[in-house]
Amino acid sequence: MPRAALLSIHARVAGTHASTWEDPSLVQLWGPRYNVFVVAARDLAPFTLGTLPDDGNGRHRAEDLAARLHAFLGGARMSYWEAGRALGVHPNSLRYAAPTGTVLIRWDGARRPTMWTEPAPTVDPHQARLELARRYLHVYGPTTPEAFAWWAGIRPRHGLAAFQALGSSLTPVDTPVGNGWILGRDEPALRATPGPVASARLLPSGDAYLLLQGADRELLVPEVERRRALWPPRVWPGGVLVDGEIVGTWRRADQAMTIQPWRPLSGGEREAVDAEAASLPLPGIQGRIVVRWED
Numbered sequence: 001m002p003r004a005a006l007l008s009i010h011a012r013v014a015g016t017h018a019s020t021w022e023d024p025s026l027v028q029l030w031g032p033r034y035n036v037f038v039v040a041a042r043d044l045a046p047f048t049l050g051t052l053p054d055d056g057n058g059r060h061r062a063e064d065l066a067a068r069l070h071a072f073l074g075g076a077r078m079s080y081w082e083a084g085r086a087l088g089v090h091p092n093s094l095r096y097a098a099p100t101g102t103v104l105i106r107w108d109g110a111r112r113p114t115m116w117t118e119p120a121p122t123v124d125p126h127q128a129r130l131e132l133a134r135r136y137l138h139v140y141g142p143t144t145p146e147a148f149a150w151w152a153g154i155r156p157r158h159g160l161a162a163f164q165a166l167g168s169s170l171t172p173v174d175t176p177v178g179n180g181w182i183l184g185r186d187e188p189a190l191r192a193t194p195g196p197v198a199s200a201r202l203l204p205s206g207d208a209y210l211l212l213q214g215a216d217r218e219l220l221v222p223e224v225e226r227r228r229a230l231w232p233p234r235v236w237p238g239g240v241l242v243d244g245e246i247v248g249t250w251r252r253a254d255q256a257m258t259i260q261p262w263r264p265l266s267g268g269e270r271e272a273v274d275a276e277a278a279s280l281p282l283p284g285i286q287g288r289i290v291v292r293w294e295d
Contacts (some may be wrong), residue, residue, distance in 0.1 A: 002028060004204035005038035007238075009148050010281055011201045018283040024147070027291045028105050030134075033153035036107060043135075045121035048101035050132030051152050052125045063088070066097035066155030070117040077116040080105070126165075129154075133162040134183060139208055140216070142173040146161035147213060178217035197244035200272035202280065205236035221246060226262055242269050255287055 002021050003246045010016040021028075021038055030048040031037035041048050046116030053059045068087055094115065097103050107113035121128070129152075136148050149159025161182065163170065171184040182190065203209055210230070212220055223228045227247055230239060237249035240259060247269075248261035257277055265273070268291070277289045 001036055001109050001206060002107060004206045006283075007202065007204040008207045008279060010279075011198075011203055011207070016281050017064035018281045020281070022106075022239035024041055028106065028107060029103065030095040032151055033094045034098065036105070036113075045128045046132040046135060048099055048103075049121060049123055049125045051129075051154060052099040054155070054158055062097055062099050064101045065094065066100040066117070069094060069115075070102060073115075073117055075116075077114050080113045080115045080246060083115060114126035127164050129158075130165055133159075133166060136180065137166075137170070137183045138186060140212070141186065142175050143182075144178075144180050145217070147216065150213060151211075175219065176217050194209055194244070199242070199243060200269070200276040201241040202250055202273070202276050203239045203241060205238050207239070210236075210239050223262075229260070229262075240273060242273065252289075253287055255285055257289050257290060257291050258294055265293075 005014070006018070010022055010070060025041055027041045027044055028036065028038050029044070030049060032037065032051055033065045037047055041084055053062060064140055069083065072087060073081065080094050081091045084094050087094075091112075094103070101123075102117045102119065103115060104118055105113040105115045132152060136151060140147070141150075143224065145159040146156055146165040147159075148158045148162065154160065163286075170181045171186055171187055173182050175179050210220075217227050217231060221230055226246075230237065230246070237251045237260075239246050240248040240250050241267065247263055247265065248259055250257055250259045251257075259273065274291050277291050280289060282289070
């Protein structure tokens with residue numbers, strides 16, 4: 001989501017402000033599993049064409065809908081609701097055109113998305129999928145082709161085919177939750193001694209650091225009850241990091257932020273979390289964020 005993307009950028013990039021997610025170097029789209037993604041504009045191809053259906057029916061639906069949408073809009077920008085109604089389809093179905101790489105959106109998380117079309121990226125869909133797999137391996141590895149397929153919203157056999165095509169560029173890894181793969185070029189970084197970490201960070205729900213599935217979550221949060229708190233069945237909270245470790249969850253309603261720590265935090269650790277909360281570049285917030293601790 002766009003505001004979650006903003007907080008994810010803030011956790012990693014100094015000087016982030018409330019409108020950073022609208023920087024021209026970024027685009028917003030319906031990406032893997034038709035979820036809303038904010039990605040670098042130069043990465044449009046892997047996050048769209050990389051998920052283009054391989055079967056004839058799925059690809060035809062995507063390409064036909066994209067062509068109809070492009071012809072109707074004629075270079076204009078319009079609410080996805082209006083565009084869907086005009087084309088005689090449910091507006092939510094317009095996201096099925098996104099894997100063609102021709103559909104971009106702007107959504108602030110409150111109103112209906114605005115959409116428009118662009119020329120398709122000049123990248124072969126197969127190569128786009130391999131690049132998407134590399135991105136996934138770089139962020140989530142050690143991982144498996146099944147996990148990649150689930151995340152990308154493609155069939156398991158196509159996830160396996162992508163890993164097979166990457167071939168010798170992958171390195172097998174044993175983990176406490178099973179075997180997986182990493183990019184061979186990432187091995188030195190994974191073996192290196194960790195460097196300095198931020199004293200505190202507030203990661204939003206949906207942050208890439210937290211988007212693990214199944215047994216992989218045990219590598220990040222070993223305790224069952226804490227996993228249930230971080231990944232509940234319904235709306236996920238954000239994750240509180242202190243010195244690089246997840247130590248609790250957080251939720252926000254306007255200016256009020258509630259933090260539930262999993263262990264006693266020192267005075268200095270709480271001050272670091274308070275300072276991080278005060279620094280969040282939240283649009284539309286007047287005044288200071290008020291932190292309430294639920295110990």
